[in-house]
Amino acid sequence: MAGRRFSLIRLFRRKKEEESPGAAPAQQPEEVQQVQPPQEDAGQERTEEQLRARGRFRRAAQLVCRFIRCIWHEEATFMATGATANSDLFNAQTSAALLDLLVENGVYKAKQVSSLWPGLQSPRDAVVPATVRCIHQWLMSNVSDEHRLDNTLVLLTKAHPTDVAVTLLRSAPACDRAARTMWKTLISSRWTKEPVLQILFPVLEYWPAHRRRTSDGDERDVFALAATVALWEILQLSHSWCPGGVKDNFPRLLLTLLFQVFISTEEMSEEVETFWRRCQEQRSLPPNPNRFAVQTVKALLRQLLDEDVLMAIGRKCGWDMLLKADSHHYAVGLLARELCRVSRSFGRRIAVSLLPRLSRGEPLWELPALAFLVEVLHCLNPRQYGPSVLQIISRHLRSQCPERRRLALRGLVVLSRDPAMAKSMRSLSESLLELLQDADTDAVQMTLSAFINILRFQIVKISSPIALKLLEALRPLFDNIRLCAPHHGH
Template identity: 30%
Template structure:
């Protein structure tokens, strides 16, 4: 008895022993079965005669197969009838098998024999012989492939046996089979046998007609002989690994009989390698980790016999590795001592304690494995978790535990991303909850030693994160929280502080992926303490990252869903962070004001940041003072987006009481420096910040007013009114009228902004300023107020009720400062073109009250004649009559220009000739349509424009 199998025998062990004895018979067994002669394998092709071949194909092999299939069924019952039954069965089977093999065995093989008579030298005959040989092999493979895979009888068994025996002979003829031809042979022959139903199922199909077990065993014998022969062509670890790889899919089958067949055949090949003197161990196994993993997992198979056979295979494999480690040991003469050595080292198979077996296997084989092979072993264990078997899950868990606890130093950092990527891809196919727990356990153990590499690999997962990637991040977060470690947040924060790349590589994705990963980490309740520590830096990094990602899109992403817009993804993380820190009121306030949409707009981003900061200040958000002191160095570095986001947040935090403790170089001087920044938004924000500090004790802000106003020149009007929103703070304690004048001059420029919101804000702010300084006449010059009268009067006629209300309030404040009362017609809200008498009253009042400023009023009105708004041109025409407006493209402007022209003349004659009541002129229809004589034209004037100007001048004199 072979020492490998020990003392106790079993059905499977007996099969393996039969394989061993067949191997010991070697080539002689094959010759007696196939050729029936003494010829060697090398001269087989040249010396076979047609008669002998026919005996091989149609008589000897068939007779042997028939004998084996029928003798057992009849000999016990009636030995005397056995011989006759065999002959009759052979005749029937021969008729069935002959047509199937006739083409291969007789025609093609005869041609091959003729070509093989002289192939000793190179030349065309050798090439032709090899071509014919490949053709024969292909025909054999084709016949085997066509056999049914759901039944087994003497006919199909004979075809398989003879076909594989012929392939075995072909393999002995030079040159050997290689490449695709050999691959097809192995795949087809293995599948043809392994895919058959179990022996019990086959026997039930055939009943007592044939002995299926013997037929199956004979077929397997032929397969193993063929595989040994094919392996002998290149007896090295790489070729052995190649054969074993073709058996691997069957080793993970859900069907126990298929797993058993694959394991038994694998053990047969390993035994052949271990006992072959020609097997060269100078080469290394290319994927030794995979092979160890496959066999170790089968040690934990719920079928004990499969586990026992897998353990036998590991004994042979360990012998091979031991011989490779110690080259002085010779292969071939495998002694009982060499067989007993791996048993002592790896241990005896224990069906009830397979995890101990597997643990010892991994520990002992670990010394032979390279880093790549160790990674292969780990990945093999991970991939096996797709099986739903609890025994397989426990076996995988054992392998992973041993590797990640005992041999993690053998895992190179360069291999970690591959492992993480494979874990992520395998999770999609793992549905068993226990198996998923094992995978996550492996991820955590791996991250414990290689957190940065694991995190970096996870950041390369496709966006948006799928369920598996999100689960991996949450698992890492829980593990870090349990260990009271902050390493994970450190890694994510580092990536969030990077600017996304605009190139086509995945560097663009990394910061965005870090934001998505952080969102998952924040969802873990156990991480609150760590998040609190990182809160200020995380918040500012996310806000800057929002600014970076505005306008960017995911590469090759054809979807337009909001969650796939990079800026929206980062904003989602900002929301999650605020809620994690308990900022519910702040969250609601920003949402109510549309702040989240502002954050994702390139023009409005700073406003969204400011809105968030104001809400946090208003509700005294926790940790806000830490954010303030973080921003002190934060403003000194970074690019445009970085500085702009930081400044927008910083100027709002100046409303905090703690901000008054900032040294002047970090507050006043920093903002003063920002007044010269090339970015107009930065300049406007600095002005806003300086105004906020105007009432701080010890801060001389009033002297900075000219510089602040100069910095706003050319700045967008909306930014100006936002910057000057708290301008009343500047007015406290100011005693120089020029300061106020430069502010009001700037605001007057915005009265005519094309945006209604800017016009309205500027007029409202102007009115508040006038109201603030009305009691101190020295702060505002009268001419500053008078310069605003005509613009305010004309904007009353825009047709916007809100704007008209703000104009009315501003005019009221102006009249109080000037200590005179405007006509009541100014505030009645009536449209001038429908109530021309109101215009008459206002014009008469202005001419009478401020005759010295009539020229100024005239020129101010002229400016509005080129306005883009018809309502303003029409209102201006009510004050002056110009010939050019009689041809205005707007019909109403032409009409009211003509009417205004008549009214100017009417006022002129009234003042010149002392007419008492203007309504008398209006009541006389004849006089109403009759124009008074024009005054004499002055030199150099030839147009009605000059006439109108002269009329205003004459009116002013009177």
């Protein structure tokens, strides 16, 4: 590892040289397994190698055992007293060297590590989460040397990415200074950034919490907001570059964050409020989770868009409208229009990600999702995606919600401009006739536009009964036009 070797590691190597003259300097995992804690049973036989280890190595062996026990039990006074930085156990040099020693020599996967955790059923599985917590605690106590354990953390994460990421989310949900250092290390390494992001993304999507079991048997909920805080910190750390995993998953992340804004505005469970209150106690975070989610949306967009685009959305009150349940879908539509102006490919990628959600008929965020889809329809290839879109839109034509009907008609007007799609709309004639009697003038106007587009291509032949119904529906409209027209004396 980079940096100077500490006295403990020199002592460890000196012991090996004394026991095996001429041996290669490489460390062997089996030798680490020889480090045994003092046994409660005084009559237990000591091996010949343990007897030879007495002397200068005895103190180091006892220190390792005390250190590992402390990892597992996680003494409550560690963070409370703030005095551990100068203790024998957590001396900056000694404790960092011990962590290096444990991870570099594969103690977390050693077959005989059970002797270090008497009484545990599966102690080997408990080592990785415990080591992650210990690295976090060490960083909290050693501000000036925060990158000392970077290689150790990367090595551990390469072998166990889920354990490391989920344990970090549980241990530091508010993403304190030490956690920020750890996330930065993981995202900066080419070995760990993609696996860690792929673990983070599913946690973001489960609202309010996702149960992700770690190898130590921990099944506590991992809150989506904890992953949002981690993502926000990652985006802040990478202001000059965008991690490949973030860029590749931009549509998925944007839709997930917009849903978080909506759901945390619409309803807030007691467990989410309690969780967020704890986070606020640790850090200066916005009072409401929806405001923090909006901040994260902005941070994500800054990775791919100019600041001018965000300012344009702000001038049109888009960010404020996102925070209100009754105007959220308007803001989502505004955001979609701005994205399409910058890049049609952005709009197309997000629309493709939206289609499965809308096809499943998820009721909570269906109106905002429909608003986004309508704004980006012109970015899609109608021959490729038109049938799926038409199926979604037709479901909303008879909705009891006027806003959904209006959005569905807007989408229908766009689709009807394509000859192939106009032919597919023949089955919607009855629904469109009913909408001509709608009291909403805008809805009637869009319905007529769709009919005109369908007839213009002369592809769809309207049956005689439908034509008669269309004339009956249009007659009141012409009467209204005649009554409202200016009177010129003839």
